Amino acid sequence: MVFTLDVPDGAGTVLQPSSTDIVFLLLVGVMLAAVGLVGWRAYDDAQREFTAHSNARIWAQWLSEAGPQRGKSNFYPQACALAAVKDEQPPLAIMLEGTGRELLIRTESGQGADAPAQSPSDGSWRVCEQALREGRGALAGLRNAYSGESQGSTVRCDSADPKTAGAVLLEKAKPSLTEPRPLQFSALAPQDLVQAPLKLRIAVCDRWGRSRHVADVDF
Numbered sequence: 001m002v003f004t005l006d007v008p009d010g011a012g013t014v015l016q017p018s019s020t021d022i023v024f025l026l027l028v029g030v031m032l033a034a035v036g037l038v039g040w041r042a043y044d045d046a047q048r049e050f051t052a053h054s055n056a057r058i059w060a061q062w063l064s065e066a067g068p069q070r071g072k073s074n075f076y077p078q079a080c081a082l083a084a085v086k087d088e089q090p091p092l093a094i095m096l097e098g099t100g101r102e103l104l105i106r107t108e109s110g111q112g113a114d115a116p117a118q119s120p121s122d123g124s125w126r127v128c129e130q131a132l133r134e135g136r137g138a139l140a141g142l143r144n145a146y147s148g149e150s151q152g153s154t155v156r157c158d159s160a161d162p163k164t165a166g167a168v169l170l171e172k173a174k175p176s177l178t179e180p181r182p183l184q185f186s187a188l189a190p191q192d193l194v195q196a197p198l199k200l201r202i203a204v205c206d207r208w209g210r211s212r213h214v215a216d217v218d219f
Helices: 019-069 125-133
Strands: 092-095 102-105 168-174 184-187 199-205 211-218
Touching: 019 168, 019 199, 019 211
Parallel strands: none
Antiparallel strands: 092 102, 168 184, 168 199, 199 211
């Protein structure tokens, strides 16, 4: 007995993908790559925000701990110290010849006629921050999470200025004239003096120009 097997036409041939199949596969690949890229960017942004917030917390901790110590003579750096209270000497009385009257001349201790004038920037936040960020400064090792540069402060967060991303925003409290009126805060500018106790509000800027509150401290 002989058996016969009918083989349909085209059996055993390799099917080639059509142009539609190729386009579909390419679209799937692009979508998967886009999803992966979005996920990576979200993770990277989260890591940078965490680092920036951690840096701001380190600033807040140092400023808070330094506040009670700034009045001591051995406080470091001196650029951030409170202004020393000057001991005033009693007026010097000089008898004016031929008048019978005395001329009172007020002098300052430790200051002579040839004493050099103090620089206008002495006691400013600019000088204090520079001392903290450079050399042996307490905050010298911190890096901006976005730019990689030395961690610094800013007077405002600005989405149009990428340099403010990751910067520490410092605001000083204005005295309240009426109680219980809440304190009002304004930016701590580089030229502002820090030789007197300050209440500071500390925040950090994100890449979209928004500020995220970190802490309020007495400096």
